[in-house]
Amino acid sequence: MSLPEPFFDYEACLIACSRGEQQALRDLYEQESARLLGVAKRIVRDEALAEDIVHDAFIKIWTRAGSFDPARGSARGWIFSVTRHLALNFRRDSAREVHVSEQQETALHDLASLEASQDSVDSFDYRSRSGRIYKCLEQLEPVRRNCILHAYVDGYSHSDISQKLGTPLGTVKAWIKRSLVALRECMG
């Protein structure tokens, strides 16, 4: 996987977008669309839907570029946040409408139990990564670390995680709450 181009000027692209320069949007697209699509697809779990999310994200980037405030965070972070939150909004909104057939449910349950037995093992290849967040994640118990990663990367809700791990909902909520406090203390 290629790393973000260090000299790619995300801020300049957003300023140009706010001036109405379409080439800047195209540049951002060339630079990040594959990564953004990857992020959206993990959350909405469907390729066509993920493309819809990335489409909407780029329209939002285009129309809202002028509201980007560098005092609040990086320009690259902003376009990822825009995309992730569109995907999360979609997934949480549609969660209420999803009807899982009985057969699927059984299959999901079997899968969940299988995965639960493995969940003291890491579900994510995070060790090869460098960065403060990974050092801090390492200090969490594997099962709690998996909760955080499944939530952030896979867009799992508390109850998704509870089902996946076969752990009571209240326990999952408490784990996540405490893990977030620990991460904040660790990262500052």
Added chain:
Amino acid sequence: MTLSPEDDSSDKIQALAGEYVLGTLSAEQRIDVQKRLGQDTELRAAVDAWEQRLLPLTELAEPQTPTALLWKRIERSVKFLEPRAPKEVASEQPIAWWNLLSLWRGLAGAGLIATLLLGSMLLTQTAQVSPTSYLVVLVAPQNQAPGWVVQASNTREIQLMPLGVAQVPTDKALQFWTKADGWQSPVSLGLVKPGQTLSIPLDKLPPLEPNQLFELTLENPNGSPTGKPTGPIQFIGRAVKVI
């Protein structure tokens, strides 16, 4: 451990912000947070900080090349929006100068000036240079003319030195400000007379950082009434770390 109500509410905001960014809130809770972000600056700051903390985890999702159709769809939607989109962001409220990107771009040359000035200072001064020092050249935003130099040979005290005598209207004063990248807004370092050299202890501020902003604005004789810069910028620059 007992917590004051303030700590308690700040912990609650942190928890809410953390779960919002993590993604575990329900649809209703998400809508509620998104509505509050417009006005609630504490919640917004907490969300921003969580976004930055967790952003690297996006790399755990494998990138996926979009179909060729996706860009075409985006392009078509943008064209459809074109007549009204980009201009409408111009707001009625003036944008705070420290958020003006164009200003920072305009200042790119100041780094070069800093390098040149430092070089000449090193040649003309035999005084020892401590391991970490910072230099800032404050330039006029309109024409990039250097007007002041800030020198910090340690992170606890800085010197503001004039390169000339700035012109200041008699009913106005120059006020000196600084802001590091992570700070919410600039902090006043006091009033300065044109041509005056000032030594300023920074003991109430965090240590200096690379890229930290310094600037002089034109304010009322007793300084800005709001505690934040209100008048036009006269000189501005960012700290460059020198070895």
